[in-house]
Amino acid sequence: MSETISVLIVEDEFLTVDAIKDNLEDVGYRISGIARDAKEALSILDEGETDIAILDMNIQGARDGIWLAKRIKESYKIPFIFLTAYSDKKTVKSAVETQPFGYLIKPFKKMDLFTSIEVALRNFVDFQFNTELDIQSTIKEKPLAIEDYIFIKEKNIYKKIAMKDILYIKSELKYIEVYVGTKKYLLRYGLSEFLKTLPENHFIQVHRSYIVNKNAVDQIGINYLVIKENEIPFSNQRKEEIIKMFHFL
Template sequence: MKERNLNFLIVEDEYITQKSIEKNLNALGHHVLGRAMDYEKAVSILTNEKIDFAIIDINIRGDKSGIDLGAYIANHIKIPFIYLTAYADKKTISSAINTEPYGYIVKPFQQHDIVTSIEIALLNFKKENINTNEDFIIIKHSDKNIKLNLDAILFIESDKNYLNIFTKKGIYKYRNTLQEFSKILPSNFIQTHKSFFINTDKITTISKTTLEIDEYKIPISTSYKNSLKEFL
């Protein structure tokens, strides 16, 4: 995606839920460009507006469901979308999965559920569609979206639901998992510990149990020692 705030479509037939999602998106700096409670209205918005991302409740007004809308998006419009629903039965999940959404949130939800699902969806969408020459990510830092080149990263440390991304200019906190984030890293990044991925081009010194990148000491666990040795 471009390094800008995104235009969202919310398809939800419960007004309070719709406004709650919009409030969360606005807090992230995004813009809700379209709101719909049924399939026809949603398709009209998708046809006439530049929507970057859709959040779709599976059970909406009218004869067609949110899953029908997801199928329409998958077949006609190349944007990421996630489902929102109060139902998590096998039949519903199976039907939803067939439309290849980028996420699935079960009600009731909290703000971090929305945030995490959007960020993972964008990461996976970018991985599938990004030009391989665009080796950067967009990170929200101090209420601004900044472009961070991957080759500027020294190493990444996992910290529960967040990642600490270390660069010479500073440390950036990013909500994601280490394994998901590693999918977009170039081949010169390698895992040295369950909590660390390092940029091998930035290694200063290396020993049996640790390596150094600038002033930072990073552990090398037994599980990853051989793969690191083979890489180097």
């Protein structure tokens, strides 16, 4: 899948669709598909190329945006934003019950759309890391699998990072540095907090300041590991645990 964030638009008004599409592409997002009803939306979601969905609450057909939101939450595990021309109390209550990651009222401006997606992706990151979301309640998520991915902010956009591509993580005071290939991302998380979300069969804390992806380890020394020519120390207290993670001949 592409590192560019892919957005599904579920909307049956052509002018609104064009406005959303143009605005999203202007700020660097990709459109994974455009659907007029729930059936079309599910077909696009089944392709697995969507990172976030924008849902009109009042789409055509028997299954409205509320129904689709519940299905996305149960089966696809991606964030979604509601788009509606109605902002009455009853409509808002129905929307909130599905625990959306954003709510956008028509008519909207380009910056409103961008901000809604920015906030939704930020909240989704928090959702993955077991922190409190700015929605109805705190939701706890199980550790991610190696096939999963996270969103990490880079400049003004969130990049999709596959868990398997993370090489190692280093603690720096109140931040962590996440190394992916030749790039480094800085996040405001504790090392132990971050470790709880990682696939436990693939990541291991080898030092009070380091977590490594065991699949990325190239060499093992007396008291260090090598990942892409980077020496990473491991403590004597964790040596036995580290040895169990690898096969030696």
